[in-house]
Amino acid sequence: MAQPHSVEVLLRPAVELYTVAVCLGAAVLCLAAPWSLALSPLVGLAGALAFLTFGTIRFYEAWAILRYRRNIRRMPRYVMASRDVPVSQHRLFVGRGFRWDQRHTHRLMQTYRPEFRRYVELTPLYRSVRRLEERLEFAPRPLPLLARVTAWDNPLNPARPLPPVGGLPRLHGIEPHEVDVSLPLGERVGHTLVLGTTRVGKTRLAELFITQDIRRRVNGEHEVVIVFDPKGDADLLKRMYVEAQRAGRAGEFYCFHLGWPDISARYNAVGRFGRISEVATRIAGQLSGEGNSAAFREFAWRFVNIIARALVELGRRPDYLLIQRHVVNIDALFIEYAQHFFAKAEPKAWEVIVQLEGRLNDKNIPRHMIGREKRVVAIEQYLSQVRIYDPVLDGLRSAVRYDRTYFDKIVASLLPLLEKLTTGKIAQLLAPNYADLDDPRPIFDWLQIIRKRAVVYVGLDALSDAEVAAAVGNSMFSDLVSVAGHIYKFGIDDGLPGASTGAKVPINVHADEFNELMGDEFIPMVNKGGGAGMQVTAYTQTLSDIEARIGNRAKAGQVIGNFNNLFMLRVRETITAELLTQQLPKVEVYTTSIVSGATDTSDPQGHTAFTSNTQDRITTTSVPLIEPAHVVNLPKGQAFALLEGGNLWKIRMPLPAPDADEAMPKDLQELADYMRQHYVDAGDWWESQGLPALQHEALPADLLDDFKQMAFADTAEDGRA
Known part of the structure; x- marks a missing residue:
């Protein structure tokens, strides 16, 4: 029998076939010659049925053995189209x-025993055919055509090649009875961590999750989907657009891409607060706070806060360009705010300031104010003579009273960050001009995205x-944290007519290479x-x-400790694998x-x-439930998953099948083609030197014209608003 014994042994000959x-x-x-068994025809018919x-029961048991042995060497294909x-x-x-569970650990241990090697390792025929294909590659024609025949990927081929996924098929083949694995949506608020080395299926798993998030409707409403893609995966962008179109959400799809600012949506990371x-x-949160840098970070925070308060009082929306402009030249903001303040508080003060300015020369300017504009010095002298209190004006006054050389030194750590965010065409994306009605690129912020239940791709x-x-990724994360705090306190409809603090909207945030995007x-x-x-x-x-x-190791542990669901694909670091294995109990296996x-x-x-005597001892x-090894x-596309409070699942993801209606607009298709051509598979991409050629490469003019006329037609009004 197949399994009723104390020690389960499935790696064995299918002896049931003899029966x-x-x-x-x-x-x-019994049917052809019942007389040979001394049976009547009727009794012979009954005997044949028995x-x-x-025999059918025994064949089913034999088939279980044969299927198990097949799965140990090769898993059956698992393919699914996106629409399915x-x-x-x-x-x-x-x-x-x-x-x-314990049964699978026992079965897996059996596959490593030498007496079962012939059921686990590849057959001699398979190895011989693969060696022949290697030799035929350099053989004269037409012999290489034979290699195509032996490499035919069809069940009729007795030496059919294995799929190019590597790994050990036995890790999944030890269980012949698979079921659909799913995670309750209520568990997702506990957050999910996916670990896996390069090119083992993380993006495919992300596509699977994102596809469902885009198409899901709960109580008649879609969910918010935000995807951060640092490297720029063309297939992921295509999948998001196709699924948004299939779900009827093409008008809610936003594409923000730093590599193609001419066709990207625009975003102001500091415009809403x-x-x-x-x-x-x-802004200052992205600066280093370790060691001696902490003091400079605190000063940068104070200085940016002074500028932001002044801009808001002047009725301007802060952005990176304005902040950089006033960090480099604080005098202009000080003069402008002084005019604004005195126009309301002291209308005649400006006449006195002009008189003081006319009396200034190089000899009577204070030493610490040398290098400042004379009007700044005159405003400072006037404020020192009168008792006027305004927190914003006092902050600006304290900034201009620093010695110019000393001031430039203490803001030196802030300027490189602002330069990164305001150089070239990127400045148009991160510091959008709200008054430019001729720009068709929409402007979005996170609260608007959440209210519209939109889909956002961030490349x-x-x-x-x-x-x-x-730097941009950190800014977006920081802004998103602020919006989450606002929603937690007031709800998403705060400030709108009939607003209520009802149920929260699911906000699905998918962050690839999230370690490079996050800060404190x-x-x-x-x-x-x-x-x-x-x-x-x-x-x-x-x-x-x-x-x-x-x-900081403690902070890293703090981050990891907040992920309740863990998906572990193939990893190359033992410490990473132990994050899963050390959380699992030990089990008793039979030998x-x-x-x-x-x-x-x-x-x-x-x-x-x-x-003499012979004994079989059990x-x-x-042993551990699973080992880091x-x-x-x-194999690629397979993972161990720790779900729902510590339940260990072994899963495999479906391979993608092409859909007939996967079509994108010409503009996004061109963008995806560029991304696919220049995509570089690098494990540590942040340490690479980049691709300088891409920085000066532009999209074709006809592509830009088509995009402006078609892609943002539905969202242009939102951008102007």
């Missing part, structure tokens, strides 16, 4: 698999300029963002990436051993010369 052959022969004999029934991905209102589909101090926090073009990509603000996002509806799915390669970015011996008799007069051994040997 099947005997039953089949007996049934034929033999066929028993199941979208549930209650669960998130992950793939097919099984819940891992709940408290004015958030502007300084988002940061990190391969071309990793520094700018990291990411910790409260995953720690407290669930209360605002944030559902973060983060993708990265190793734990060391997170620690290297944050620079069998044969003990034999012989003993000489001590009675020389007896009839027995010796005695013992138990405590098993995680390292996972």
Whole structure:
């Protein structure tokens, strides 16, 4: 029998087939010649049915053995078109698999035993055919055509090549009965972490999740989908657009891409805030706060806060360009704000200031004010003579009273960051001109995106300029954290007619290479963002990436500790694999051993010369449920998943099948083609030198014209608003 014994052994010959052959022969004999068995025709018919029934049972048991042996060497294909991905209102589909328990650990250990090697390793025919194909590659024609025949990927080929996924098929083949694996949507607010090395299926898993998030409707409303893609994956962009169009959400699709600012939507990371101090926090938060840099970071925060308060009082929306302009030249802002303040508080003060300015010369200007404009010196002298209190004016006054040389030194750490965000055409994206009605590119902010239930693709073009990509990504994350805090307190409809603090809208944030996008603000996002509806799915390669970015092991552990769901694809770092394996219990597995011996008799007069015995012993051994080596040997597209409070699942994702109606507009198709051509697969892309050629490469003029006329026709009014 297949499984009723104490020790389950599935790697063995299918001996049930012998019984099947005997039953089949007996049934034929009962039907064709019942007289040979001394049976009447009617009794022979009943006997044939009995033999066929028993033979069918034994054949089913034999088939289970044969299928198990086949799956150990090769898993059957699992292909699914995007339109066939199941979208549930209650669960998130992950793939097919099984819940891992003690039985699977026992079966996996058996595959490493030498007596079962012939059932696990590739057949001699397979190895011979592969060696032949290697030799035929350099053979004269027409012999290489034979290699195409042997490499035919069809079940009829006895030496059919394995799929190019690597790893050990036995890790999934030890369970022949797969089921659909899904995650309850209520568990997603606990956030999800996906770990896997380069090119093992992280993006495919992301496409699977994003497809469902875009198409899902809960209570008749779609969900918000925000995807951060630092490297720029063309297939991911295409998948998002196609799914948005399929779900009827093409008008809610926004594409923000630093590599193609001419066709990208625009975004102001510091234009919306709940408290004015958030502007300084988002900018200064990206500066180093370690060691001696902490003092310069604090000063940069104070200085940016002074500028932001002044801009708001003047009725201007802060952006990176305005802040950079006034960091370089604070005198102009001081004069402008003084005019604004005195026009309301002291209308005659300006006449006195003009008189003081006329009396100034190089001899009577204070030493610490040398290099400043004379009008700035005159305003400072006037304010020192009268008792006027205004917090914004006092802040600007304290800034201009610094010695110019000293001032330039203490803001030196702030200027490089602002230069990254305001250089070239990127400045048009991050500091949009709200008054330019002729620009068709829409302007969005996170609160607007959440209210519209929109779909946003953020391409940061990190391969071309990793520094700018990291700075923009940090700014967006910081802004998103601020919006999450606002939603947590007031709801998404705060300030709108009939607003209520009802149920939160699910906000699905997918962050690829998230370790390069996050700063200290990411910790409260995953720690407290669930209360605002944030559902973060983060993708990265190793734990060391997170620690290297944050620079603190304790903070890295704090980040990891806030992810309740873990998907572990193939990784190359043992410490990363142990994040999963050390959370699992040990189990008892059975081992069998044969003990034999012989003993000489001590009675020389007896009839027995010796005695012998043979024993089959069953013992138990405590072993880990899975080892880090098993995680390292996972095939591509397969993963271990720790879901719903620690339940271990072994899953495999469906391979994508092409859809007939996957079409994109000409503009986005051209963009995707450029991204696909220049996409570089790099494990540590942030350490690369980038692709200088892309920085000066422009899209064709006809593409830009078509895009302006077609792509943003539906959203131009929103941009003007």
